[in-house]
Amino acid sequence: MNVGVAHSEVNPNTRVMNSRGIWLAYVISVGVLHVVLLSIPFFSVPVVWTLTNVIHNLVMYLLLHTVKGTPFETPDQGKDRLLTHWEQIDYGTQCTSSRKFLSISPVVLYLLTSFYTKYDPAHFLINTASLLSVLLPKLPQFHGVRVFGINKY
Amino acid sequence: INHIVHNGGLYKRPFNEDFEETPMLVAVLTYVGYGVLTLFGYLRDFMRQWKIEKCQNATEREEQKDFVPLYQDFENFYNRNLYMRIRDSWNRPICSVPGAKVDMMERISHDYNWTFTYTGRVIKDIINMGSYNYLGFAQKAGTCQEAAAKVLSQYGAGVCSTRQEMGNLDKHEELEKLVARFLGVESAMAYGMGFATNSMNIPALVGKGCLILSDELNHASLVLGARLSGATIRIFKHNNMQSLEKLLKDAIVHGQPRTRRPWKKILILVEGIYSMEGSIVRLPEVIALKKKYKSYLYLDEAHSIGALGPTGRGVVEYFGLSPEDVDVMMGTFTKSFGAAGGYIGGKKELIDYLRTYSHSAVYATSLSPPVVEQIITSMKCIMGEDGTTVGKARVQQLAENTRYFRRRLKEMGFIIYGNEDSPVVPLMLYMPAKIGAFGREMLKRNIGVVVVGFPATPIIESRARFCLSAAHTKEMLDTALKEISEVGDLLQLKYSRHRLVPLLDRPFDETTYEETED
Numbered sequence: 236m237n238v239g240v241a242h243s244e245v246n247p248n249t250r251v252m253n254s255r256g257i258w259l260a261y262v263i264s265v266g267v268l269h270v271v272l273l274s275i276p277f278f279s280v281p282v283v284w285t286l287t288n289v290i291h292n293l294v295m296y297l298l299l300h301t302v303k304g305t306p307f308e309t310p311d312q313g314k315d316r317l318l319t320h321w322e323q324i325d326y327g328t329q330c331t332s333s334r335k336f337l338s339i340s341p342v343v344l345y346l347l348t349s350f351y352t353k354y355d356p357a358h359f360l361i362n363t364a365s366l367l368s369v370l371l372p373k374l375p376q377f378h379g380v381r382v383f384g385i386n387k388y
Numbered sequence: 389i390n391h392i393v394h395n396g397g398l399y400k401r402p403f404n405e406d407f408e409e410t411p412m413l414v415a416v417l418t419y420v421g422y423g424v425l426t427l428f429g430y431l432r433d434f435m436r437q438w439k440i441e442k443c444q445n446a447t448e449r450e451e452q453k454d455f456v457p458l459y460q461d462f463e464n465f466y467n468r469n470l471y472m473r474i475r476d477s478w479n480r481p482i483c484s485v486p487g488a489k490v491d492m493m494e495r496i497s498h499d500y501n502w503t504f505t506y507t508g509r510v511i512k513d514i515i516n517m518g519s520y521n522y523l524g525f526a527q528k529a530g531t532c533q534e535a536a537a538k539v540l541s542q543y544g545a546g547v548c549s550t551r552q553e554m555g556n557l558d559k560h561e562e563l564e565k566l567v568a569r570f571l572g573v574e575s576a577m578a579y580g581m582g583f584a585t586n587s588m589n590i591p592a593l594v595g596k597g598c599l600i601l602s603d604e605l606n607h608a609s610l611v612l613g614a615r616l617s618g619a620t621i622r623i624f625k626h627n628n629m630q631s632l633e634k635l636l637k638d639a640i641v642h643g644q645p646r647t648r649r650p651w652k653k654i655l656i657l658v659e660g661i662y663s664m665e666g667s668i669v670r671l672p673e674v675i676a677l678k679k680k681y682k683s684y685l686y687l688d689e690a691h692s693i694g695a696l697g698p699t700g701r702g703v704v705e706y707f708g709l710s711p712e713d714v715d716v717m718m719g720t721f722t723k724s725f726g727a728a729g730g731y732i733g734g735k736k737e738l739i740d741y742l743r744t745y746s747h748s749a750v751y752a753t754s755l756s757p758p759v760v761e762q763i764i765t766s767m768k769c770i771m772g773e774d775g776t777t778v779g780k781a782r783v784q785q786l787a788e789n790t791r792y793f794r795r796r797l798k799e800m801g802f803i804i805y806g807n808e809d810s811p812v813v814p815l816m817l818y819m820p821a822k823i824g825a826f827g828r829e830m831l832k833r834n835i836g837v838v839v840v841g842f843p844a845t846p847i848i849e850s851r852a853r854f855c856l857s858a859a860h861t862k863e864m865l866d867t868a869l870k871e872i873s874e875v876g877d878l879l880q881l882k883y884s885r886h887r888l889v890p891l892l893d894r895p896f897d898e899t900t901y902e903e904t905e906d
Contacts, residue, residue, distance in 0.1 A: 240608070240843060240844040240845075241605060241662075241663075241664030241665075241840070241844055241845055242604060242605050242664075242845070242846070243602065243604060243605070243606055243611045243623060244604075247842070247843045247846070247847065250846065250847075251847055254415070254846065254847055254848055255409065255410055255412070255415050255848060256410065256412050256415025256416050256418075256419065256848065257415075257419055259412065259415075259416055260415070260416045260419040260420065263416060264420075264423075302462075303462075304460060304462050304463060305462075305463060306426075306462060306463065306465035306466040307463065307465075307466040307467065307843050308463050308464075313460070313463075316460060316463075
């Protein structure tokens, strides 16, 4: 939508993760999710932490690695239409600071979860699988890769 | 960040720009706002797809549902879920001359802005804070209008030809000589459309093998012109001279990307006043850099011509520099002169070259005669050549209005961007809901404003933009300020954490400029 815009940024989606306050908003929203889950009376603390971890990773996978393209028209005739948001960050430059932040935060959550679930084997399996599902797409080698053609178009 | 610069003698007056950072709480709440809107957008899309809700967007015909889709629906997500909700703040139809007060046709929507119907009522005398009417020449009575009416009866409305063929009127020649005299350059050329001036002339000046250094926040016409030219474009941070110098140094040291040959030309594209930020270009530093690294400067004075400087000659006069330092001076007649069109001024060889090589000169129809007469009369009025001091009074009134309005808004506690002397005043709104609310509340109170949000601005910097005019009297400004303050309290827009130290309020007169000259 370079028509009517006040900057020469071709795809504003690439800069959203670098904007002021978004990391804080992200941390706060994970905190709110955790508190909401904690307030449900039937779940014990390990279950709540595993649920937080799994839901966080699921939503992150959905928003960053499934949804493709931009919610508005860009003037480059859709060069980024087949790219997920993760691939669009900073126009594909790898290992920028927001990419590092978004890679480290599931790991931190995983460490906290493993501690609070007392390293129970069942929880461990679920949490590790969930962590891998959200870490693997973030590797630079997986940029633009679509396994088995899922989510290609 | 507050910049008051007295940079080693380059600046003859303090350069006071302020872009206060978004408060952290406000930024977080803005993201929450967009998040909630996105969730509801997905919900509504789901309901539309499963036919629970009627889909009012354009869809393909039943027979074409199995074809490859023409458009991706996700690209329309923002449009149908966010923009549609507050669409009534834009494209408002006005039905009078856009002076200090304007009449607007009232329209209401029964299906949440998908369609509008006119009630037939005309809202009269809305204080116009959105038109680019800096010197108040958008009038329907007065010397300019009479002269234009006379020329209309003499020459007619249309020219029916391009400049190169049969469309070169004596009025155009007169206009160009006048513009050259006004700017202090050797020669000038006028075109029918300001956007076309930029987008069609930059390709004539630079081509492949040249380098364009363009500011981050340049207007779409400059960006389009730069892209059409085929030159390499590098963007420097907004008004940041260190970034520009680094780019210049890299360009000269490393040359063209693969072959390492020297660049054929380096052209710096800047604007006089940036209309979305209200900031003024750091022209003395840009000119110093341009001379040091031997590059060319293209200055787009669309908003600053007539609005800055003691006699309204633009940003070059505002800084006390010589117009010979700027290689290509471009500007438009739309803003301060109440007409339409654009011009380019510079050395005679440059303008003669553009007369033959520019697309707009060769293919586009030339300016319409009554419009030319409006420009001629208004320009003579500003220069004082019509025998009155109306022009000078207007320039001073604009400067006074600017200072007063900005100071009052800052004292009230709003976050205002931009330079103290720029008549464009962006007031920060930040949250998406406040964009729509501000536009509507101001219209209820009979004030028309322009609001902008994401993706036209960065995601956390949505704003309302006021354009001051010499036609605004102090009473109008006071009314507007009172209403803005009321709406600001209602919507909690007074975010600023700088408390302004009240300065001694000197009356603004002719001597204020002379005092700061060396």
